[in-house]
Amino acid sequence: MAVFNMTDLRAALPRGQRLIGLDPGARIIGVALTDVSLMLASPYGSVKRGKLTAVAAEIMAIARREGAGGLVVGLPLSMDGSLGPAAQAARDWAMALSDATGLPVALWDERLSSAAVNRAMIQEADLTRKKRAAAVDAAAAAYTLQGALDATRALNT
Numbered sequence: 001m002a003v004f005n006m007t008d009l010r011a012a013l014p015r016g017q018r019l020i021g022l023d024p025g026a027r028i029i030g031v032a033l034t035d036v037s038l039m040l041a042s043p044y045g046s047v048k049r050g051k052l053t054a055v056a057a058e059i060m061a062i063a064r065r066e067g068a069g070g071l072v073v074g075l076p077l078s079m080d081g082s083l084g085p086a087a088q089a090a091r092d093w094a095m096a097l098s099d100a101t102g103l104p105v106a107l108w109d110e111r112l113s114s115a116a117v118n119r120a121m122i123q124e125a126d127l128t129r130k131k132r133a134a135a136v137d138a139a140a141a142a143y144t145l146q147g148a149l150d151a152t153r154a155l156n157t
Contacts, residue, residue, distance in 0.1 A: 002104070003095055006148045009070050009106040010038065017069035020062060021145025022097075023110065023137055024073065024090055025049065030137030031059075032145045033066055039153070041145035043138035052093075056100035063103060071103050074110030074144040108148040110140070 004012070013019065016036050023030035026049065033044040044066075047058045062068065073094035078084040083091070091107060098105040 004104050004106045006106040007152050010152050013069050019070050019072055020068045021072045021141040023141035028137045030141035032142035041142045043142045046137045060101050071105040072108050072145050072148050075107040077109050108144055110144040
């Protein structure tokens, strides 16, 4: 499948279908899910990073179970907004995942999402480092997905 921009993906999504947000890390992929009205993104869980076929099967199982029709993958741009090696790897992975699942995908800037989530968990939730590590990947996926929803909401209402 092709890579969509977020506005086009949202517009093409059938009414009542959700979006899955993914924060691809080196070992863990954070997973978030929107509500059916595409207003709110919530942490959903995580998937262990491994072979693409296994990851695609897990993502498809979530999509079927939750009624999701598209993916939003975090794009780790460089601080100056350029596409560095990490962003290129994320884009290639997103395209391969889209092909493997048959779900359309959009990329969304995720700069500082993990830092923001960690800061919030330290200041507001007072979680220990060990407890934070277990939750940060899904929360970072939700943070990125919520940003994509907020930025495109006015364009699709």
